[in-house]
Amino acid sequence: MKVIRPWRAAILAAALLTPITVILDRTMAQSTISEGDLPAFAGATAWLNSPPLTPTGLRGKVVLVDFWTYTCINWRRQFPFVRAWAEKYKEHGLVVIGVHTPEFSFEQDVDNIRLAAKEIKVDYPIAVDNSHQIWDAFDNEAWPALYFVDAAGHIRHRFLGEGDYQQSESLIQQLLVEAGASGVPRDPVSPRATGAEAAADWKDLRSPETYLGRDRTQNFASPGGASSDASQAYTAPDRLRLNQWALAGAWSMQSEAAVASAAHGRIVYRFHARDLHLILAPPARDRPVRFRITIDGAAPGGAHGVDADAEGWGKVGEPRLYQLVRQQGPVLDRTFEIEFFDPGVRAYDFTFG
Numbered sequence: 001m002k003v004i005r006p007w008r009a010a011i012l013a014a015a016l017l018t019p020i021t022v023i024l025d026r027t028m029a030q031s032t033i034s035e036g037d038l039p040a041f042a043g044a045t046a047w048l049n050s051p052p053l054t055p056t057g058l059r060g061k062v063v064l065v066d067f068w069t070y071t072c073i074n075w076r077r078q079f080p081f082v083r084a085w086a087e088k089y090k091e092h093g094l095v096v097i098g099v100h101t102p103e104f105s106f107e108q109d110v111d112n113i114r115l116a117a118k119e120i121k122v123d124y125p126i127a128v129d130n131s132h133q134i135w136d137a138f139d140n141e142a143w144p145a146l147y148f149v150d151a152a153g154h155i156r157h158r159f160l161g162e163g164d165y166q167q168s169e170s171l172i173q174q175l176l177v178e179a180g181a182s183g184v185p186r187d188p189v190s191p192r193a194t195g196a197e198a199a200a201d202w203k204d205l206r207s208p209e210t211y212l213g214r215d216r217t218q219n220f221a222s223p224g225g226a227s228s229d230a231s232q233a234y235t236a237p238d239r240l241r242l243n244q245w246a247l248a249g250a251w252s253m254q255s256e257a258a259v260a261s262a263a264h265g266r267i268v269y270r271f272h273a274r275d276l277h278l279i280l281a282p283p284a285r286d287r288p289v290r291f292r293i294t295i296d297g298a299a300p301g302g303a304h305g306v307d308a309d310a311e312g313w314g315k316v317g318e319p320r321l322y323q324l325v326r327q328q329g330p331v332l333d334r335t336f337e338i339e340f341f342d343p344g345v346r347a348y349d350f351t352f353g
Helices: 006-015 021-028 073-092 110-120 133-137 165-178
Strands: 046-048 062-068 094-100 126-128 145-149 155-160 232-234 245-253 258-260 265-271 275-281 289-295 313-316 320-326 334-340 346-352
Touching: 046 110, 062 073, 062 165, 073 094, 073 165, 110 126, 145 165, 155 165, 265 275, 265 346, 289 320, 313 320, 320 334
Parallel strands: 062 094, 094 126
Antiparallel strands: 046 126, 062 145, 145 155, 232 245, 245 258, 245 265, 258 346, 265 334, 275 320, 275 346, 289 313, 289 334
């Protein structure tokens, strides 16, 4: 779960440095009751898959509002359930609305959102919340977040983060029955989740989300630390402690991302998790960036993710989350390295699962 409220972000950041990372993260995502009426979506800067929707027009429907941003790994792992609920209960009166509130500046581009929604198969209505006005109207705190609204337009429940899918589905069923729907199925969905959508290996997850932009990064181990926006040559230490990361080659440490100033820039990270993801963007859509990854200095083989092959090769062609490692064997401390063979790539954020 990504938390945006400053005090909760500080608590989470501190927690991620301890061995109880996963336990605390999931505890913070426990369900809470929320009161009040469904706010208007007047802050939407665009709508995808639907004309604009309003609380008045939705009266009589059960509404599930899903706050998301398309590079968020926590939302990606939740999404198979939301997608399955939207399909299963549509004919019984459920309307799912995805509120896309961006974290990174490239996620404000409607074309990027539209392409991601098509690739991930987000077929329900999407309110584009680039100015965070809908987020603020709901007093929301995290990605992902689910708000359950009854047919009278009252928010009956909210849930922040991943998990508790059966409880959430039971609540949807309850609200549909209350609304007078008949024949509401009671069996839970069992979505088939693959790639980045597969559930995390919580028991072996010991690495936290790590931002690479200068404003929010931590555990950066290159000698001299992060500099200003100007390009400079970085080096990586011979050894990294767990959850340290470093740059090598010519890089510019900008506010949101580390930007490769020349070819052959490298990023190194010492991690402990089954899955490793990295949010990357090319300098332009017509300028893809080739890369190769290694794990402990060798080609990944069967431990490669969906966006790299067994030899470690891949390409950054669009701004999105890339799954680079999915280990099949024992999960141990490993050293991940990625080398970019073209300049201009923007590296934003490591996430794990």
